[in-house]
Amino acid sequence: MGLLEHCQELFGTSDLYGVLGISKQASDSEIRRSYYKVSLQVHPDRAPDDAQATEKFQVLGKLYAVLSDKEQRAIYDEQGIVDEEDSLTQDRNWEEYWRLLFPKITLQDIVEFERKYKGSEEERQDVLQQYLQHEGDMDAIMAAALCCTQEDEPRIAALIQDAIAAGDVPKHKAFATESDRKKKARRKRAEKEEREAEEMQKEMGLGSEEDSLVMMLQQRQKSREQGFNSFLADLEAKYAKPGKAKGAKKSKK
Incomplete structure (x- = not known):
């Protein structure tokens, strides 16, 4: 199952922007902030035994990887498709990816x-x-x-x-x-x-x-x-x- 299908199944929409609750015209910082807030709700630390929450967290990581990449975002905006083989590797540690993006503030x-x-x-x-x-x-x-x-x-x-x-x-x-x-x-x-x-x-x-x-x-x-x-x-x-x-x-x- 591809990213768009996963979004539809888990979030009720295949629109990557819709999952984050933002518009297609959102800036990079708006995408980043929305990704943080939505992913925080299903972060593994909050529900370690919730398999669906963990799956949502992983899908959100893939979604952000697409929208934060200028080339992939342009392809998605123009064609409505996602290049699954480019960077959405199945063995990436999405929790580590999230923490690298959002180190704890002091x-x-x-x-x-x-x-x-x-x-x-x-x-x-x-x-x-x-x-x-x-x-x-x-x-x-x-x-x-x-x-x-x-x-x-x-x-x-x-x-x-x-x-x-x-x-x-x-x-x-x-x-x-x-x-x-x-x-x-x-x-x-x-x-x-x-x-x-x-x-x-x-x-x-x-x-x-x-x-x-x-x-x-x-x-x-x-x-x-x-x-x-x-x-x-x-x-x-x-x-x-x-x-x-x-x-x-x-x-x-």
Whole structure:
């Protein structure tokens, strides 16, 4: 059975982009992030005794190998076929391939990323993308924004307002007419998350600023996580340096 047939059987569609929940026009980084999030749900570590989950994980690895290769992706886009004999070897260790693509990030990675990310053009583009996606709903925007706490909300709101004034994004009613009651409710949730993070930090005997950051992120993740769209998933998928996946050992999996 070929890759497309496997996708149909396991995911209900033979469209490689459809399996990842993205469009044919997706960028390389969007493909990478979507592959990470979908494959994380069926990673062998999560369900070691689930044969179908393991099979899905392997098929996702093959799918990404196609879409991440410019020549193979072009052939698939133009002809709707996959060259099974080119690089989709049956004895490749797809779990090792995955880990080479997504090495585990460290605390230092998180702190350094936050330092460079806040106030950057990349942050601006990410915030505006969330603004458009959620049609101005600040609850959803702040929940999805990377490295943001309640203290960052005025800055994020100002960033969006400036983009509206410049004509970069449309004015959504949900943003322009948000009630004070909704703002206060969001502030209370954020304050609760902060208190819980501080309590957790004390219980674990942690005291540094870096420890505080990690605990805040963990508590924020616990309170706001929806599926696998978490801070760490976004960060790892988008910013972890790719390993040399083509050099992975080949062994039967």
